[in-house]
Amino acid sequence: MSAAGIGTFTFRPVDPLEDAELLHDWLTHPKSAFWMMQNARLVDVERAYMDIAADEHQHAYLGLHDGEPAFLMEKYDPAHRELVGLYEPEPGDVGMHFLVAPTDRPVHGFTRAVITAVMDELFADPGTRRVVVEPDVHNKAVRALNEAVGFVPAREIDKPEKRALLSFCTRERFFASKRSLAARGVAV
Secondary structure, three states: OEEOOOEEEEEEEOOOOOOHHHHHHHHOOHHHHHHOOOOOOHHHHHHHHHHHHOOOOEEEEEEEEOOEEEEEEEEEOOOOOOOOOOOOOOOOEEEEEEEEOOOOOOOOOHHHHHHHHHHHHHHOOOOOOEEEEOOEOOOHHHHHHHHHOOOEEEEEEEOOOOEEEEEEEEHHHHHHHHHHHHHOOOOO
């Protein structure tokens, strides 16, 4: 998929061993503090992504920008992972996390283009009715991005590792937000 003026985004499954060093660099970077892996060792990252690869309820994808690794997307079944017992999942719910690779040369609009590509990818599956996220309540940047693509905050929840803002985005809200952004001349 292509974002106006930004380039082309594609996805491939994370290879836990081949991609571990790259992901370790990203996840331990100070800009990735909300991923709570600041002190992770390379072996910890390998193990975490081997666990995801072996789990039928979770999947990790490396996001490529014009063929080069640029972001990470994780999707999960919230009825079985992350949010079990914290809300009542509905059929077609898909949980999501994303991380844009830290850079010293940010490109205006890039992160919004990434989250839009992530949402396009998730909604490409006709079984996905709603995307569920649970960002840290203090992560104002991600909360603003989520709202820009159609997420609606539901309530704060307590997860073992953080106080989170449970938010939902239906297929209809996402595509309406894309139309609204495009009508305002914002690249999507």
